[in-house]
Amino acid sequence: MKAAESRVLLTGANGGIGQVVAATLAGAGASVMLAGRSPARLSAQARTLQQSLPAAQVDWHEVDRQRNDAIASLAKQAAKWRCNVVIHCAGVAEFGRFDAADPDRMSSVLQTNLLAPMVLTQALLPHLRGLPRAQVICVGSVLGAMGLPGFTVYCASKFGLRGFAQALRRELADTSVRVQYLGPRSTRTPFNSSDVAHYNQATGTAMDAPDRVAQALLRMLEAGTAERFLGFPEKLGVRINGLMPSLLDGAFHKHRASLPLLLRTSTHCPIEEMNNAH
């Protein structure tokens, strides 16, 4: 769909990538509804966009993706606003050894990165299906198609998101709704901690500017591309991993060596608790 015809609900609009995406889409003529957690930051962002692009139509709505009732209310507002494109850009990072991962944090990563886009898409589908054309674009990651040491929980969420996007695209193939997946590689935003920056440096992983992701999203919106990954050698890695994952299993020594040493000290281990109770 042409940018000028699109009315985009953008989640994660206040984020490092989201801010550039919002400006890029509005600059290309799209109307944008910014969604995020902080009303103060959203209204300031909407004001700034409106000042720099007086013709742009910019709205905003608060949402906490940890809460399904907040997601339902966002869907209602977006339908009323006549949105015809949803870009799921909100997401949280999780990096470190799996031994150190906190189970509560695992749930919250899966809720934000995977369940929230599913729940929001489902709530908006009756509205989107009634339109002559609509698009749902999931911002995943290269790590939704290639498992990396240190990113087990994050990879689980983004592999899930990619599976969701692919299955739903096929399920809706004879409707007006197109479902797409963009997999950026590492991108310079506050998303990446200093530990990740160190890991990237030690493993020779390149980082893109958020503008690269924004331009790719604009192209995907206009071309309707089903799935796209950014960066080389990441694209090649995704291809090989898809065909023969075991070929790559031995290629991550440097990545393992670059993981933070920290192990979780206070453990809540359900199996141990069950054993102790008997």
Ligand SMILES: NC(=O)c1ccc[n+]([C@@H]2O[C@H](COP(=O)([O-])OP(=O)(O)OC[C@H]3O[C@@H](n4cnc5c(N)ncnc54)[C@H](OP(=O)(O)O)[C@@H]3O)[C@@H](O)[C@H]2O)c1
């Ligand atoms: N940066 C990278 O290296 C990279 C690489 C590949 C893919 N990605 C993906 O690109 C997307 C954007 O990443 P980014 O770099 O822009 O990250 P970011 O700067 O950390 O921004 C993340 C956004 O997600 C929102 N968010 C997080 N938890 C939320 C919640 N519970 N409810 C509502 N919103 C929530 C944040 O909202 P608030 O503004 O309210 O905090 C923020 O706007 C993510 O899906 C990420 O997985 C990033």
